[in-house]
Amino acid sequence: MIRETVASALDSGLKDSPERETPLDRVTAFAGASRLGTLLWRLKYANDPRAFKPASLLIGKKLPRNLHGSMRITIAQRALKEWCMPMCETCNGAKEVMRGDKMVECKTCNGTGKRRHTEVDRMLDGVTPRMAPLLGAAFQVIREHDVDTAVVTLQRLDRCS
């Protein structure tokens, strides 16, 4: 059953719908993924922007309670944006760009392929440098749920093979 479900999910391009159960829901539910883990996968791997708001609300709930609710959401949204866009915007992660007829190191990312999220970028979203530790906490929540979803999914798939 899991093979058919995964094949169906892949055939559908991991498309998702908030109105009805989809193969993606069945794969993640079968794997025992958390609600946040499922939303993160919908957002990043199925390119479903509808998962952004509920995922940011759940991440915000896991940040320190002494913060105002809107500040927790602001931090969670910025962390989600950065997590979803890890590649350099100039070379798209290739680390090199064409200059004339040669490939040269990308100067935007200094050849790392990674997007550099500046303080200005963050401040435009309302996240000040003083909030950096809280942004780190939000990244930790995202990483834990992303990894947990991957681990439980792979464990279930291994048992079925």
Ligand SMILES: [Zn+2]
């Ligand atoms: Zn680059």
